[in-house]
Amino acid sequence: MFKEPYKIILRRFRDRPLESGLLVLAVALGIGAFSAGFSLLMNTVSYSRNLMSSPEYKELIFSTRSNSEEMETPVREKLVQETAVLKVSDLEAAKMAPGVQWAFVQNRAHLRLITRDSQISSPPEAMGPPAPPESAEGGTSKNNFFTISDDERAAAEKDESVVIAELDEISGYEVTPQFFNAWGITAADGSLFTDTDLNSTANIIVLGSKLASLIAGEGNNPSILLGKKLLTREGYQTIIGITNPVSSSYDSEYFAPYRDQSGGVSGFRRRFMDTQLRFAVYNPSDLDQTAELLKNWFAAQFGEDQITVSNPRAEAMQLVKRNGGIGILILFLSAAGFFIALVNVSNILISRVLRMKKGVGILMAVGAAKKDIMNLFLLETVLIALLGGAAGTALALPLSNYMREAAGITTASWLFTAVGVVLSGIVTVLFGIIPSRHYMKIDPAEAMRS
Amino acid sequence: MIKLENINKQYDLGTVKVNALKNVSLEIKRGDYAAIMGPSGSGKSTLMHILGILDSASRGKYYLEDYDVTSLPDREQARIRNQHFGFIFQSFNLFPELSAVENVMLPMSYAGVAAKTRREKAVKLLEDVGLSHRLTHLPTMLSGGEQQRVAIARALSNDPDLILADEPTGNLPSDKGEEILEILESLNRRGVTIVMVTHNPEQSKRAGYVIELRDGAVIKESDTLEGKDV
Structure with missing residues (x-):
């Protein structure tokens, strides 16, 4: 050889x-x-x-000081009396900073679902804390708890327009529409919500691609969910859209419109203290300059030391x-x-x-x-x-x-x-x-x- | 066939320069059986290496069939050694990793001979030297005489024109040495030119032509058959 x-x-x-x-x-x-x-x-x-290159690292996050520090600073040591409440309207600040491409709210949220096996005859309060409105995570945006009797659920089960998912809870975000632009999320079926939807009171949600498949069940086309109402402890949520896959955890989550007045307890500060306003810039090199401009704007609105800014990119760097x-x-x-x-x-x-x-x-x-x-x-x-x-x-x-x-x-x-x-x-x-x-x-x- | 003109070989040993060969001129004709004689250090091996183009002269000309080989490139010199020369050494110099037949096949692999032909020819050559029963034996399993016969078969593998044998019987008992000499003589009778270095005057007498060296110079060239100096 x-x-x-x-x-x-x-x-x-x-x-x-x-x-x-x-x-x-x-x-x-x-x-x-x-x-x-x-x-x-x-x-x-x-x-x-x-x-x-992730959109996450092109963002500046503005939140009330209490929100960012409350886990670390005992109340009695706080020198600043926090009074600031961030609202959707504060996204207007973006107009002051030319580097900002998108401005949006993105708050963590959860929806607890009513399944065919859920115990619902007792009031929700008896089933443990039902997503308290003051939840640090943002919790649910609802505080007028939806109740349903066994009979009503039996009727819902027969109703073609109602979706009863076999999941106890789904997690997602309450967002304003520019969130979708910032993350390049588009609708595969149905539509995403718009600014108009923020002003209505309709309970609508958009499902991530994987979550939609999970709820639709194996072998079913997720698009059958469109227009149907998902039964949750927070009420019926009309499914208006399903997103295209974006290869991130967003595929397994839902998106609901963020509304300042949702819950109806106007002025309940803790709820709004959780609100984080996010400003995504065109170019990451503009982050510092944009942060300064926005800080000045927020200081003018709420006074010094009321709002903190976080720059995830700087931390990640x-x-x-x-x-x-x-x-x-x-x-x-x-x-x-x-x-x-x-x-x-x-x-x-x-x-x-x-x-x-x-x-x-x-x-x-x-x-x-x-x-x-x-x-x-x-x-x-x-x-x-x-x-x-x-x-x-x-x-x-x-x-x-x-x-x-x-x-x-x-x-x-x-x-x-x-x-x-x-x-x-x-x-x-x-x-x-x-x-x-x-x-x-x-x-x-x-x-x-x- | 071979003509050396004023070959000088000088070794530079730092501060000392040693003249191993001094103005050596000689001619070996096709079919000759020449013996190179001389005491240790007389330049026999150096002359042998120069004849085999394993070494180059410091000065002088070496003509092989009228071609000056001193200035040939390495690849061409290797081709001449492979195709025209066969070497036989005192210490056999077989590769211990190769069997007898593989040792004989080795020069043919450099000549580009196909594997099957290489093996067939090697087997035939080993049969000719009486080693058909030792084909797959490693050199360490062979006696000195057998090893030298393998070396002769290897030297013959590319049908050389010239066999250069450097004290081929030096490491063998006299009876085995005699066998080797008989093989060389039979090759010479078939027309192969033989140049053999030897210490042994008896062996040199069997050659047709003797070159005596001393201190790097040829002191005598004689034609033994006619018993006279040339």
Whole structure:
């Protein structure tokens, strides 16, 4: 199968299992460490880039100070009497900042569903706290609890226009329409709500694609839900649209219109304290300038220290920088280890050259040119690189996976590990050329005398 | 066939320069059986390496069939060694990783001979030297005489014009040495040119032509068959 010169190399490799094994192990450890380090850094960079391109990191979030600090500061220590209440109308502030592209409210919300098995004969209060309006999470926007008797539910079950889902609770957001623009969410079926819907009192919701499929049930087209009323403890919610998939958690959530007056308890401050106004900018580099403009506007409206601004991008950048720094450090250390391994491999290969000196002379005597000799021993290096590369890959995959998870990177590409293995394999072969070149310098007459 | 003109070989050992060959001129004709004689350090092996284009002269010209080979590129020199020369060494110089038949196949692989043909020819050559029962044996499993016969088969694998034998019987008992000499003589009778380095005056007498070296210089060339200096 192989020509005789190659047989010599392969059998020499086979007949020295300890030396050959150590060579392969050194290369495997070097390639494994380098490719894992390379993969970590590249995945960190790629992940950070994706993360930073998310609409979330083009936003400024304005909230009342109490909302942002109430978990940390005891009430008696508060020096500022909070009076500010944020409303949809405050989104007008966007007009003051030319960098703002979209302005919207996005509040966390939940809907508790009435299923065929729900216990509903007792009043909702008896079933535990029914989404108190002062919920820190925003809770439900409703505080006039919807009640239904067993008979009414039996009637609802027969009603074609009512949807009774087999879920206890669904989560989502109360949003104003520009939220959809900011996140590029479009309707696959039906429609999204508009500013007009904010001024009506109709209970309407838009379902994320996955949530719609879940409620429609297996095998049913989610579009059958359109126009139907979803039975919840907060009343009937008319489903007006289903979104296109956006490959995020939004696919499993619902969206309802955010309304200042919803709940009817006008002036109940805690409810509105939870409201966060979000301003998405065209260009992330405008975030700081826009934040200043908006802060001034809010200070003028509500007084100093009433409203706080949060810049998620600035916070995320800290994390990105830290992970990037760790990635570079690990790559540097692994590259140093790889280099040391290669120097050792190169040294062992050179000592093999010296031991093979006479053999080189004989090969030349029987007809090998210097280039043939170099190619022959390059084969040995390629063999070591291939075996080391395979073992290194087996080492790199779990190692890079572990490091990636430790760095909190949720999406990763195996391509980077593969590129790392190929790169380090090439470097290994390049290092192997050094001892191979020694063969070319061997004087056959001198080799024959040795 | 071979003509050397004023070949000089100087080794540079740092501060000392050693003249291994001094103005060596000689001619070897096709079909000759030449012996190179001389004490240790007289330059026999150096001359042998230069004749085999394993080494190059510091000065002088080397003509092979009227072609100056001293300035040929490495690839071309390798082709000449492979196609026209066969080497036999005192210490056999077989590859321990290869079986007897694979050692004989080795030069043919550099000549681009197909694997099947290589094997068939190697088997035939080993049969010719009486080793048909040792084809797959590794060199370490063979006696010295058997190893040298494998080496002769290897030297013959590409049908060389010239066999360069560097003390081919030096490591063998006299009876085995005699076998090797008989093989070489039979090859010479078939027209193969033989150049053999030897210490042994008896062996040199069996050659048709003797070149005596001392301190790197040819001190005597004689035609043994006619018993006179040339």
